[in-house]
Amino acid sequence: MAPIVILDAGHGGVDPGGGNSAQFTEKQMTLNITLYQYRRFQEMQIPVAVTRSSDVTLPSEDRAALVRGSGARYCISNHINAGGGRGSEVIYSIYGTAAFPRLIAEELEAEGVPNRRIFTRTLPNNPRQDYYYMNRETGSVETVIVEYGFADNPLDADKLSKDWQSLAEAVVRAFCEYANLTYQPPKTAPTPTTTPPASGGGSGTQNPGGGNGNPNNGGGSDVPDWKQEAIDWMFDEGLLTNEDWRHQADNPLPLWAEAVILRRLYEKLKS
Template sequence: MTTPILIIDPGHGGTDPGAMGNGLREKDLTLQISTYQSARFHALGIPVVLTRTTDTSLTPSQRTKLVRDSGATYCISNHINSGGGEGVEAIYSIFAKDTLPKLLAQAVADCGQKIRKIYTKVGPGGKDYFFMHRDTGKVETIILEYGFIDHPVDAKKLRDNWKTYAEAVVKAFCGYIGVPYIPPAKPVEKVSIELNGSLLPVQGYLRDGVSWLPIRAVAEAVGATVEWNATTRQVKVNGQDLTESIENGTAYAPARELAAILALDVEWEQATKTVKMKKRSA
């Protein structure tokens, strides 16, 4: 396995729920945020691991050992605050610079959250106060508190915007380590296809207001000839070229363009997200 650049620590877990308030539990939110970030970093080609992937208990020594032994350069320890405050906080080691914590906190703030403070804290004997800084070795660890679970405004922000905050941290971290950032793909909205009053056993999808339909399935349902040129990766229907998009090995075309070639009338039913096509009236 490639040595990770980053280890993400979902704070608390198992028998330790962390902070609770307004119907939320810290351990659930931190795991939700962390697993999302892990998936996004993997998609961007950034080696990353997690201290926990399920609702399991970790002692402080177990948690810090996982960080130390990971081989990672950085650790983001995700947390949700409590105690009556409001806003995002970033806490870093007394032996580290504030560059990365400031960047991460500002990224969350740019999504509409307030910045409460970015700080470090000295413990007894001139050591780090927090064990996640004191006992994680050479790994640069940032404790990121996304908001206050017991503050009603923050709780609503956390419930509604956790994914936005998580993605902002992903983008900021990519910029910090110099890896190109690519936004997540927009969710594909499926559309049903009705042909001459009957639903086809396939679906199309909606992108930027345009319905795209599987070319071969629709064309062959009306007896049209479909040709595929493997060299040019171009589909022809009844000898005619059309705009196409290849998705997971299937060629799709805009519904109206495909309908025109097949001599079909087409309409869009918004309520059911259905493309309705029928033989063109004489």
């Protein structure tokens, strides 16, 4: 089935992007956001594709060709800004409308990121062509470029590094509203900072949100201590923060979560 939406993680591989802070690189943050959104659209059974799913170099012509050939109606290109500003920016094509960008700005605002501007830009020598290739070279696919915040602004950078999942989710909400698709909230809390309070007691605690169709075999007493100790260690070290995972010893983590854990470990070792 052709995707309705194709997600584009800006930059990648040899191109780190310009939106880099001490906490993250743009290519890594855009990939986090993109893979999170990809998983969310899949969860809602909304056909979705991505231009890249790992840290690969993707030349602009190839990237635009992937979008054009995807069969998708919409493209969301994820980026992190830099250059001395604060808040989100959403860029759309001169042949498009500001309706979707406005919804994105509103939803990001609801998560605490003010909108700086929504705009179009044309080539200096040709007012009939978009300046950005993702707007210009993506054919009939309605493409918006989302700049989630400024890496060189401490408030934005902090928000992104701590709460990028909420910002990714905000754009998922905006998309569902714009494309008239039923939005379903995530099954697990989108942010590590808003985890449900641990209900104590350990074994037998059930995740009320349920898993992704995992057999709910009741009670945690069948999890051997050595497994649970290893999981608890991950939480103690801050490598895992979402409490939902604490009692799912035998369930696989999605790739993005593994990536987050590895990145946290890497940053810990580096510092």
